[in-house]
Amino acid sequence: MSIRARVTGTGFFVPDNVVTNDDLAKLINTNDEWIQQRTGIRERRYVPEGMSNVDMAEHAATDAMKEAGRTASDVQALLAATLSPDYTFPSNAPFIQERLGIRNAPAIDLRNQCTGFLYGLATADVFIRSGRYERVLLVGSEIQSSGMEFADRSRDVTVIFGDAAGAFMIEKTEEPDRGILSFALRGDGRSADDLATRAERAYEMPRLSMEIFESEDIWPRMKGRKVFLEAVRELPEIINKALERAGVTLDDVDLFAFHQANLRINQWVASSMNIPDEKVWNNIERYGNTTAATIPSVIHEARQAGFVKDGSLVCAAGFGAGFTSAAVIVRW
Numbered sequence: 001m002s003i004r005a006r007v008t009g010t011g012f013f014v015p016d017n018v019v020t021n022d023d024l025a026k027l028i029n030t031n032d033e034w035i036q037q038r039t040g041i042r043e044r045r046y047v048p049e050g051m052s053n054v055d056m057a058e059h060a061a062t063d064a065m066k067e068a069g070r071t072a073s074d075v076q077a078l079l080a081a082t083l084s085p086d087y088t089f090p091s092n093a094p095f096i097q098e099r100l101g102i103r104n105a106p107a108i109d110l111r112n113q114c115t116g117f118l119y120g121l122a123t124a125d126v127f128i129r130s131g132r133y134e135r136v137l138l139v140g141s142e143i144q145s146s147g148m149e150f151a152d153r154s155r156d157v158t159v160i161f162g163d164a165a166g167a168f169m170i171e172k173t174e175e176p177d178r179g180i181l182s183f184a185l186r187g188d189g190r191s192a193d194d195l196a197t198r199a200e201r202a203y204e205m206p207r208l209s210m211e212i213f214e215s216e217d218i219w220p221r222m223k224g225r226k227v228f229l230e231a232v233r234e235l236p237e238i239i240n241k242a243l244e245r246a247g248v249t250l251d252d253v254d255l256f257a258f259h260q261a262n263l264r265i266n267q268w269v270a271s272s273m274n275i276p277d278e279k280v281w282n283n284i285e286r287y288g289n290t291t292a293a294t295i296p297s298v299i300h301e302a303r304q305a306g307f308v309k310d311g312s313l314v315c316a317a318g319f320g321a322g323f324t325s326a327a328v329i330v331r332w
């Protein structure tokens with residue numbers, strides 16, 4: 001009997017505070033029409049003062065464990081995907097572990113930005129199929145708002161991102177043809193500097209100085225057009241690779257959960273692959289790009305809306321900083 005990893009609970013959390021495109025236009029030289037036309041985003045959420053990455057992670061993780069009928073003592077490994085940890089070190093996972101009361105389990109951060117949750121799903125899959133762990137909690141949580149520069153030179157980046165957290169409880173199953181069927185992961189470090197926050201840098205002495213602090217290196221910088229073109233080229237390839245490994249076809253898929261970086265990227269990929277609109281769940285218009293929290297947010301919402309039921313075939317895929325890409329095929 002072969003072992004697989006199956007998702008037994010999902011959770012999603014966004015703060016109440018809605019920030020519209022018009023709100024941003026009061027702070028920087030942008031406008032609702034440009035943002036909607038170029039990205040599809042209408043609004044995003046920002047944490048209120050004092051709410052931490054771990055606070056959001058706790059909400060999402062608690063809901064995922066609850067749906068699975070699990071408590072902290074059942075979790076054998078904790079994976080936390082984020083580019084915005086509360087501390088530089090230690091990693092975010094031990095803080096989430098402590099908050100949830102998980103004991104005697106490895107707690108690991110995954111720093112894969114927009115593909116972080118998908119890399120986490122792949123890691124959980126391998127952990128479980130190896131027989132080492134039976135129950136893995138995977139959390140993706142991001143506070144992007146505190147890392148944005150509200151100035152015109154950063155407007156291409158600032159308008160895109162929002163805050164959120166999502167989580168999956170993932171467990172061993174011996175049911176045939178259920179759970180994570182395959183994954184495909186890829187990295188291309190040639191473009192690592194094209195979407196990056198360059199400070200702080202360990203090779204600077206000291207790594208954080210007033211000079212660096214006052215430079216633009218403390219803010220994210222992105223070659224937006226290059227990211228766009230690479231994303232629409234890479235996503236179909238990585239999706240096809242994962243489908244092939246799962247032994248299923250594009251037509252078999254019931255729901256495509258794409259990373260939400262730009263609605264136009266997703267529309268481009270869907271139309272180039274002849275994927276009908278009704279098989280794609282997008283939520284970028286309400287949340288923006290929430291990086292490691294995006295994939296669980298899309299799947300959680302699609303489940304709640306009845307688009308993912310037991311037996312549904314889900315293809316989750318993303319592209320982001322690194323550049324990295326990933327696709328995971330799951331039979332629900």
Ligand code: ACO
Pocket residue numbers: 029030031034035038039113114155156157159195222223224225226227228231261262265289291319320321
């Ligand atoms: N409001 C108004 N005007 C703007 C804004 C804004 N927020 N941002 C840029 N502009 C202007 C530019 O200054 C430029 O003006 P100019 O022609 O006078 O010089 C014009 O709009 C066009 O700028 P481009 O950067 O060429 O616009 P583009 O059509 O490429 O859209 C965008 C920019 C939306 C960022 C797009 O390139 C994109 O979505 N790229 C991919 C983003 C992405 O996928 N990121 C990856 C995820 S992030 C992660 O992994 C952490």
